[in-house]
Amino acid sequence: MASAHSAFAHQFDDARQQREASQLGIWLFLATEILFFGVLFAAYAVTRINHPAAFAAGSRLTNLPLASLNTAVLLTSSLTMALGVHAAQAGARRMTVNWLYATVALGLAFLAIKGIEYGIDFKENLVPGAGFGYDGPGRDQVQLYFYLYYLITMVHAIHVLIGVIAIAVIARIASRGRYSAEYFTPVDVTGLYWHLVDIIWLFVYPSLYLVSRS
Amino acid sequence: MTESHLASPRTYVISWLLLLGLLAVSIASAFVPLGAMNVAINLAISFTQAAIVLLFSMHLRAAHPTLHLVAVVGFFGIAILIALTLADVLTR
Secondary structure (H helix, E strand, O other), X not given: OOOHHHHOOOOOOOHHHHHXXXXXXXXXXXXXXXXXXXXXXXXXXXXXXXXXXXXXXXXXXXXXXXXXXXXXXXHHHHHHHHHXXXXXXXXXXXXXXXXXXXXXXXXXXXXXXXXXXXXXXXXXXXXXXXXOOOOOOOHHHHHHHHHHHHHHHHHHHHHHHHHHHHHHHHHHHHHOOOOOOOOOHHHXXXXXXXXXXHHHHHHHHHHHHOOOOO | OOOOOOOOHHHHHXXXXXXXXXXXXXXXXXXXXXXXXXXXXXXXXXXXXXXXXXXXXXXXXXXXXXXXXXXXXXXXXXXXXXXXXXXHHOOO
């Protein structure tokens, strides 16, 4: 039913209005996501203000090279996503699918690198609890840092995973030629979600890894 | 139907390079002992990076005003949440 008449649902005047309604919908969702992560950042700010030395010590125990590489990977995935949306807008099916799968690959690379990083953390016993592997000053407060480290990075990683699945589904649908220059809203809104997950990481990264390196 | 609000691939590549450049600056600045200025620099870089993604990759620059409003409400909500929380914590 991919005729020109079914490019938009009957409750809309035209495809443009439908697109704007979809964009408003995804932006409302993104606003709630910003607030959702905002609570985590508020908890982070309060704990860091109360225990600045412990946050500096905890931050130095994290793996900066892997986290920095991951930031670059995620920024690059945002580029491939933007190019995918651009290709979809131009109605270039093959290009759209390729850019979307490139984004999926980079998203999976991010998760793999994060997994390796967690593996190193676990090996060094940097997990809050009885066997916590840091015995320096402020041991209990450093555990608070690591509690927030895992909470924030894992909640973010779940968002990346959801994004990867969504983009893979959209790529598959795109490969069947279901999108066109007139109708590519799913590609557009999935891209907006992916960019927001990227933005959140741009705040997570310095907050957790760059507290004190000097 | 004009969809001129979507940026060109050139814009995306330039913003990507800018974002990577800012990432390098933030890493380098973390190794310079500046005290409280380190936090200020990190936050300034994060907000600049976020602005680049919001304006160009997410097309807010040329988006419908309603979308500007919704995006601002999200960030404004966080600002209230954190500012009022810190107003308590910092003045005890």
